[in-house]
Amino acid sequence: MSNCVFCDIVAGQVPASVVYENDVALAFMDIYPVHPGHTLVIPRTHVVDLASCPTELVGELFQVSARLAPAIAAATNAAGFNVWTANGKAAGQEVLHLHLHILPRYDDDTFGLRFPKGYPEEAPREALEELAVKIRQVVRR
Numbered sequence: 001m002s003n004c005v006f007c008d009i010v011a012g013q014v015p016a017s018v019v020y021e022n023d024v025a026l027a028f029m030d031i032y033p034v035h036p037g038h039t040l041v042i043p044r045t046h047v048v049d050l051a052s053c054p055t056e057l058v059g060e061l062f063q064v065s066a067r068l069a070p071a072i073a074a075a076t077n078a079a080g081f082n083v084w085t086a087n088g089k090a091a092g093q094e095v096l097h098l099h100l101h102i103l104p105r106y107d108d109d110t111f112g113l114r115f116p117k118g119y120p121e122e123a124p125r126e127a128l129e130e131l132a133v134k135i136r137q138v139v140r141r
C-alpha cells in the first residue's frame, strides 16, 4: 500500500468499480457519489494536480472524460453533466492525486457551486487587461 488511495486503486490493492481503463487512465465510480453515476477519471501515474500534470496527459484525461460523460449521463438518465477538477485544498481537492469528476446533473438537483456575495458585477476592462497580461507572462508553454 502506498500513501495515496488512488495509486492503491491503480495497483489493485483497494477495490473500485471500474468503468473504463486504458494505458494511461483509469475511471471508476466515486465511493461518495454526489449523484448516482458520479465517476472519477485519474492518470495511472501519480500526479498531484492539473498544474503539475504533463499537458499530453491532460489531453488524454479529457479525451477519456469526453467519451465517458455522455455514456454516464445516458446510463443515469441525467439531464446534463459537469466535468471538473479541484486543484488544492482551497478548491476542495481532498485526494492529492489528479482526478476529473464526471457528475451527472438533473434539473433542480440542489448541487452547485455558489457565487460569491455581490456577483455578478462587470469588471473594468483595464483590470481584465492587467490580469490577462500578467497571466500571459507566466503561462506554461
Ligand SMILES: [Zn+2]
Residues within 6 Å of the ligand: 004, 005, 006, 007, 008, 045, 046, 047, 096, 097
Ligand atoms: Zn497517487
